[in-house]
Amino acid sequence: MFTRLLLLLILLGALGHGPVALAHDSRPAYLELNETAPGRYEVLWRTPINAGMRLPVVLKFPDDTRNITAPSLKEFTGLLLERRWIDAGRTGLAGKRIEFVGLQATITDVLVRAQVLDGTHTTALVHPSRPWVEIAASQGIAAVAAAYLMHGFEHIMYGTDHLLFVLGLMLMVRDLWMLLKTITAFTLAHSITLAAATLGYVHVPGPPLEAAIALSIMFVGVEVLRSWRGETSLTLRQPWLVAFAFGLVHGLGFASGLASLGLPSGDIPVALLFFNLGVEAGQLSFVALMLLLVRGFDLLEIHWPQPARMVPAYVVGSVGAFWTIDRIVAMIAGTG
Incomplete structure (x- = not known):
């Protein structure tokens, strides 16, 4: 029995x-980077709001990156949306590291999607135990699939x-x-x-x-x-x-x-x-x-x-x- x-x-x-x-309330955050001109990106940074509390995580771009426009914040039901445009220099973000300061103190993952001018894109899932992502120059479909597979697994387990x-x-x-x-x-x-x-x-x-x-x-x-x-x-x-x-x-x-x-x-x-x-x-x-x-x-x-x-x-x-x-x-x- x-x-x-x-x-x-x-x-x-x-x-x-x-x-x-x-x-x-273990909803992931989402960072999207779209290259609109050589080295210039539109940044979309969306974070969950849980029980009225904003996610205590701050984006840190490479030191040679500068804001073209100031961050614009909008709060919706259950999420906070930030938009801005950045200039990452002539070489862009490929091969560079973006850090998520404070992520290690949360249970939140971050899905990162970066698209370059030729239309190719990379996708990665960032965990609190490793709160940074290195933007790859190119990525196969297997890596994209693996990111969503892991997110589905973690979604059901949480x-x-x-x-x-x-x-x-x-x-x-x-x-x-x-x-x-x-x-x-x-x-x-x-x-x-x-x-x-x-x-x-x-x-x-x-x-x-x-x-x-x-x-x-x-x-x-x-x-x-x-x-x-x-x-x-x-x-x-x-x-x-x-x-x-x-x-x-x-x-x-x-x-x-x-x-x-x-x-x-x-x-x-x-x-x-x-x-x-x-x-x-x-x-x-x-x-x-x-x-x-x-x-x-x-x-x-x-x-x-x-x-x-x-x-x-x-x-x-x-x-x-x-x-x-x-x-x-x-x-x-x-x-x-």
Whole structure:
């Protein structure tokens, strides 16, 4: 029998990524550099605003770089946008280093995209552990794909609410074959809406979407308890149907992570494919880790009392309910 207490421990570890109500506040920053004349660049620097706080990171260009225009700042809902034009000299920025001062004190990544006059561009993902980027003279598609693949992987691993929903599915579905069908249905559904939203066919405002995702977690928590009490429902008989339905909602949440980068049109096909592959890699890694750890505890023949086995279901449902209420209140307050 699956050891539910083990899953609770993993759940609590996942919740340790950050504040409960801020499941998506690890949004990346985005730096875009477009060469408009030899050595001259238009700079677009977009940073997230989390809980009213600006990202404490400052751009530092090479010493021989000068501003042509002063930085222009505009604040939007959830982000700060800075524009300026710079002169990097006759050789431009190729081979030079741009630093992100203060990034090492955050959990925020930076996606950097630089395009030169001939239309070629480079893409890189900068992590807080290495808060600088060296602009390459040229870059193959493999490096661009790798940047979006890594961003997708990190997005799901920091997306506590998405992982909590997957955990709820694992608690609810005891048959391994049915679990495979259920996870596959969830994957197919969120891949559909991820593509549709990224390509601009579907748009859902962030606050209602976040509330709907939280509601899906609460719903799964209730169904887990129902299954353990020996009751039945359409969800328990055909869990893949519910996984597919809620997967459509979660896919829109994944799309928000990709759309937050403000993708240039030329990057959309590669970004969509490899971001989605990164999300899948993270999700499957999480599922595999859960199954391996549960199997390990079973081999050790550790048995837990019945009340302890019920705790994870109550945690999933309670956290989902808290997030639902919190996000609905925030949504109402934002429109008031």
